[in-house]
Amino acid sequence: MSRISHPTINRVRAWLSILLASGLLQACATTAGPASGKDLNMPPPVPDSLRPHSAITGPFGPKPAMPAPNELFALTDAQVDEFMAFMDGPQARQVPRHRRLYDFIEAFSQDFNYQDDTLGAGLAMTTGSGNCLSLAILTTALARVAGIEIGYQLVSDAPVYEMDGQVILKGVHVRSQLYDPAEMTPGALVIANRARIIIDYFPTGRERFVANLDERQFIAMYYRNIAAQALGDDDLGRAYWYAHESLRYAPDHEAAINTLAVAHRRIGDPMRAEELYLYGVENADNKLSLLKNYRVLLASQGRVAEARQVEARLSRMEDPSPFNWLQLARDASDEGQFDDAVRFYNRALELAPYMHEGYAGMAQAHYAAGEVEQARQAMDEAIRRTMRVSTREAYEGKLAALKAKSDLL
Structure with missing residues (x-):
């Protein structure tokens, strides 16, 4: 092979x-x-706080x-x-x-x-x-x-x-x-x-x-995978029901609760979405993605002070996955929080220093914040870390633009 x-x-x-x-x-x-497969088709019921809709x-x-x-x-x-x-x-x-x-x-x-x-x-x-x-x-x-x-x-x-x-x-x-x-x-x-x-x-x-x-946790992964794919396709009904089914085998799993909350937010039920986020933050083992999306919900409602409190809690957390920090950085950048974005990109790169997307994202955040020289340095590192020719060429074009901008300052 x-x-x-x-x-x-x-x-x-x-x-x-x-x-x-x-x-x-x-x-x-x-x-x-x-x-x-004994008893796998008769799992325990979900908690009352997560009981499904009719x-x-x-x-x-x-x-x-x-x-x-x-x-x-x-x-x-x-x-x-x-x-x-x-x-x-x-x-x-x-x-x-x-x-x-x-x-x-x-x-x-x-x-x-x-x-x-x-x-x-x-x-x-x-x-x-x-x-x-x-x-x-x-x-x-x-x-x-x-x-x-x-x-x-x-x-x-x-x-x-x-x-x-x-x-x-x-x-x-x-x-x-x-x-x-x-x-x-x-x-x-x-x-x-x-x-x-x-x-x-x-x-x-x-x-x-x-x-x-264990086998129940393994089976739950199947239902969560289907739910995540459905959510990506905006098939909210399918996402909702498959996420609920997964909770019967892996109760209080953060990804399933996240999917349920996002589905409620998309159908225009932010109150139920917030209840789910708070339940997940209280009961799930891994809280990073739940807090991240809860912060997005608060920000969308103009609850700035509460969103900042969640942001502060996020910045103090430890999470071993560079991808969670990468997504968190992208969300912060999209919301114009460029200092936070740079901090989260740094957290991702501490865990996965070879990940060129982290350096490219950091360059974008620095540039948006008016920090052209820092953006140039980050993009230079992104070029060094990538092996794909087309990606490197795209980065080199951006680096050339940054150098020209830097020379004018």
Whole structure:
């Protein structure tokens, strides 16, 4: 399998890396097991404060049909037969079963067409397309068929992919862990450093472990992905209902609450949006994006003093994701808060100093604030950090304009 050596690419393909886990890797505290899907279709209800609107009279319309968790992992008989023929083939009999599953996914991913669509296992296998989560769902479905224990890790990354002139920021993704069935003893305690294979569907070498995920949290990612895509398409009803469904599996998750609040704000219900933001800030583990959007809501209502209080709280926060700070900086710049924008760009670049978009954004903020020399220096650094020719040429044109402006001062 060929390896992509640089994050600047024209066509993204899914690829995998294998790590034989030992004590050097993060210990896995929880795993999903050779899951049968028990009880996953009957999750606990959401808290009263997040109870959904009526599907009949509510502003988001009826709840759309959506797959239950077991349907996400459903495969056709033909797909199961194809997979088991590979697993039971004569060349594979001397290979541990979890390694054979890895080999199947590796071979399958050679021609996988990476797209920004989150698909169930059957459709991903049929079309050979989808995103990283689609591959993880397919891996889970195959692990169930083979009776192989599987776990999940959430990792953060800071690759920047440029495709046909569009910048795609990829912040966090999930990777799978396949456990050696030979180490499974009925009734035994969980072994922290069991031999396992980690499948990273989009490795860059800069991954940072965030957390182990249980199966409910993994399933919630599917519904949140669909909700986020719907919100981007301004399909507010679909975004609302899928976000609510995700909360049944991962209660109080900040991304789902954020989606609900944004959807309410867009339909003209800022009061309910504010209630959701405040609930999220109180109960979610990660509050940065909630505070950021709450500040936007306050500013749009002319509540300047309250917005500044939220801004001050944001500036004191710690967040390990450069992408959150990058978006925060862009929002501040759009609102004319250029000093804040520069500060947030600096926070992003402290975490991901190779991210040329951060320097380019900082240059724009400095220029808008009348700080031409600082803008020139930041743009010069953006040029040094980018590898794509068209991007570098665009930056060089802006730098030339900045130099000319600087010479006139």
